[in-house]
Amino acid sequence: LFSKYSSQSQGTLFDSGSRATTDRDGVPIFKANGCDMLDVYDKTLQATNYSRKYSAPSLILYQELTRRFGHAATDRQHAYLNADAIDS
Numbered sequence: 001l002f003s004k005y006s007s008q009s010q011g012t013l014f015d016s017g018s019r020a021t022t023d024r025d026g027v028p029i030f031k032a033n034g035c036d037m038l039d040v041y042d043k044t045l046q047a048t049n050y051s052r053k054y055s056a057p058s059l060i061l062y063q064e065l066t067r068r069f070g071h072a073a074t075d076r077q078h079a080y081l082n083a084d085a086i087d088s
Helices: 003-010 037-054 083-087
Strands: 028-033 059-063
Touching: 028 037, 037 059
Parallel strands: 028 059
Antiparallel strands: none
8 A cells, every 4th residue: 555655664764763664554663662751752753754754654653651540440450460560
């Protein structure tokens, strides 16, 4: 679908020297550490620059996120978090 953009998204990315991976449709995926504010900012900037430069979609994948609260008010966090993680 986005094959005309995939050659740009596979190599070194646009002024920063950073790299992105692509999914099967050639959309670049910028992977950011969700607990690192500067990394999130950097990957967001890279994805925005890519999309503006090539008029094509890009995706930011936030990894390493810590769940602060349960899925819902009825969620039992003690089932998958220890007491220290819940208190912090």
